[in-house]
Amino acid sequence: MKDVQETGTLERFSYDDGVVKKFTIATIVWAVVAFLVGIIIAMQLAYHPLNTGLPWFSFGRLRPLHTNAAIFAFAGNAIFAGIYYSLQRLCKARMFSDKISNFHFWGWQLIIVSAALTLPFGITQGKEYAELEWPIDIAIAVVWVAFGINMLMTVVQRRVKHIYVAIWFYIATFITVAVLHVVNALSMPFTMIKSYPIYAGVSDALVQWWYGHNAVAFFLTTPFLGLMYYFIPKAVNRPVYSYRLSVVHFWTIVFIYIWAGPHHLLNTSVPDWAQTVGMAxxxxxxxxxxxxxINGLMTIRGAWDKLRTEPIVKFFALAATFYGMSTFEGPLLSIKSVNELGHYTDWIIAHVHAGALGWNGFLAFGMIYYLVPKLWGTELYSKRLANVHFWTATLGIIIYVMAMYVSGITQGLMWREVDMAGKLAYPDFVQTVIRVVPLYWIRALGGVVYLAGTLVMVYNVYKTVKAAPATQTNETIDECVPYVRKPLFGQAGMKLSHRVLEGAPMLLAALVVVMIGIGSVISLAPMWMSSSVVEANYHDAMVKPYTPLQLAGRDLYVREGCYTCHSQMIRKTVGDVLRFGAPSTIEDSKYDRPFQWGSKRIGPDLAREGSKYPDLWHFRHMRNPQEVVNGSIMPSYGWMYKEKINFGLMSKKLSVMKSLGVPYGDEDVINAESWAREEAKKIADGLNAEGAQITEDREIIALIAYLQKLGTVQGVAGGAK
Amino acid sequence: MIREALSHLHWTTLPVVSMLMFAMVFVGVLLWSNRKESRSIYKEMENLPLEENGMGGTK
Structure with missing residues (x-):
C-alpha cells in the first residue's frame, strides 16, 4: 500500500465520457419502459379485462418486469452514469479500462433485455427483486464484478490524495450488492432455464429479505447518496454542508442497514428475537x-434562490426531501404494531414509490439535466420544459402516493375490523378489494402524469443533444499535478490513521466487508439454526414433501407470479387469524423452494387454502374468477386449461429436491411420473364427475393439486373466505 | 455441532447486544470524525467535487 505526495509535474489526461453518455441514454430509455409497464399493471388492477387473457401480458408476469425495469434498468443505469462521470473527476483519472467500461455497459443492457424476454414468459425464480433465473444471475455476477474491478482500480490509480466520501458510498455499493446477489441467488438448476433455491421456507425468507431489503439499501440508497454528495455541491457550487456528518452518515448507514431485513417478516413465523433485531x-x-x-438539503444553504431559477436544484432538493420522507416512513412501518396495519397493504406501495419516484427518480432526473449539456458540450434546450417536467412529476407522485396511502390504510383497517360480536366486519376479502378499486384508477392517473413529465424530459434531452456542436467528442480533457505514492505504513503522525481508514480503497473495502459481515451473520443466524432448533421443536413427522403433481402445480404458481397478489403467511395477529385461520408455522413452508410468503395482498392469503373449497371451485375460479367471486379483480388463467403438464420432468425435479435434502426415496424419484399421472387422473375424474370437461394432463390439474395441499400440514382448517 | 451449540444460546439477549454494538460503532465514528486533525483534512476533502476544471466535450 502506498500513500501519495505531490510531484510538481503537471499532467494532462482525458475522461471517458462515451460510457457516461451511453448509460445516460439507457437510463432515459429504460425509465420510459419501466414507467409504462407500471402504468399497464396499475390499469390491470383497476380494470381486470386488461389482462387480456394472454399469459405473457397478465399482471403476475408483468409486475416483476416492472420492478426489475425500475430498479435494475432505470435506477441501475442512472447509478452507473453518475458513478462513471463523478468517479473519473473525483479521482482525476480516466476509468481503469475502456474495454471493461464497454463490457459493463453492453453486458448490463443484455441482462436487462434477458429479463424482459424471460419474465413475461414465466421464467422466474419467484423471489421478489431476484426473479431472474440462474444463467442471468451468473451474468449479473460477472458484469457486476467487472464494474467493481474497473471502479476500484480507477481509485487505486487516482491522481488526487483523498478519496471523496461519494466514492466510499460507491465502494460499499459494489461490495455489498455482490455479496447479497451471490448468496441469495444460490440455486440448483434442473433445466437451462429453471432452478430451485438451495434454501427453503423460513431460511429462504430470511435470506431473501436480507437481500431484498438491502437491495433497497445498497442499490437504491447508498449509490444515490454518493451521487447526492457529488451532484448537489456541483449544482449549487458549494461544498457539502458538513463533511464530518457525511463520514458519520456513511459508517453508520453501512453498519446498520444490513441488520434491518427481518422487518419485512414481522409477526410471521420467523423467531421473535430476529424480528426484534430487525425492528430495532x-x-x-x-x-x-x-x-x-439534512446534509443534502443544507448543502443548498446560501443558494436557496436557485430553487426558484434552476430546475436541477429543484429536482435535487425534492429528491433529498423524499429521501427524508421515505426514511422516516420506513422505520415507522418497521414498528411491529404499525407494521400490523400497513403490511401487505397499498401503504407499502405508497412508501416504495415515494422512494423510487421521488428519491431515485428526481435525483436521476436532476443528474440527467446536469450531465446532458456538459457531455454534449451545449446548453439545455429548454429550462422551461425542465420546470414543466419537475412540476408534472411532482404532481404525478402526489396523486400516486395519496391514492395508495388512502387505499392502504383502508385495507389495513377493513381487514381487521370486528363487529360487536367479535366477528370480522368484512368477512369476504373481496369486500375490501371492491372498496379500493376507485383508488387504483387514481393511482394509474398519477403514473400517467409522472410518465408525461418523463416524456417532456425525453423531448428536452433530444433537442439538447441535437443542438450539440459537430466538433463535440466523447472525451473531456483535464489536467492536474498528481501525487506520487509512498509507503502507507511506516509513517509517523496522526494523519496516517486518516490515510489508512479513509484514503486506502482496499482497506476501506475490507472494513466495509467487516461492517456488513457482522449484521449479516446475526441476521441470518436463524437460518443456520433451522435444522437444530426448528426441527427439534416442531413435529417434523407431520410435514410431508409435495407429491410430484403438487410440486408441478407449485412451479406453475411461481411461474404465474401468484405471490405478487397473494401471501402465504398468516401472521400472529387477531385480524389474520380470524380471517384466514391458525397462524402459519415454520413447518408449513418447510419444503418450499422458493418460499412464497409474498409481500402483498391484492387477493386473500392462501396459506390455508387447501381443502377450504372443493376442486370444482378452483377449476371454475381459475378460468373465470368473476363467475365465482363477484367483484374479483383477478385475471383469468384460461391458458392453464390448454397447456399440458410436463410429466417428463417430474423425476428430475424430485431428484434435484432430494439432493437439496427433501426426504424423497429412490423409488419416489423413479416413479415420479406415474405417481403424478395417477394423482392427476384422480383429480380430473372427480372434476368430470361434477360436470367439468378436462383431461388429466392439463396444467390446471397440477395447480389444483398444489392449492389443495396448502396449509394442510397440521390439518388446520381455514378461517373466513 | 455448531448448530447444536447455536441452539442452546439465549438469542433473546441478542437485540440488546446488537444495540450495544451499534452504540459502540456510532460513538466510535463520532469520535473518529471529530478528532483534532480531521478539520483540515475534511476541509480539503469537501472541496474535491468543486476542483474540477475539465475542458471537454469538444475537439
Missing part, C-alpha cells in the same frame, strides 16, 4: 438517514 435496527436507521438528508 430499522428504527435506528432514522439517525443516519436523517443526518444524510
Amino acid at each position: 435496527f430499522s428504527v435506528m436507521l432514522w439517525i443516519p438517514s436523517w443526518g444524510g438528508m
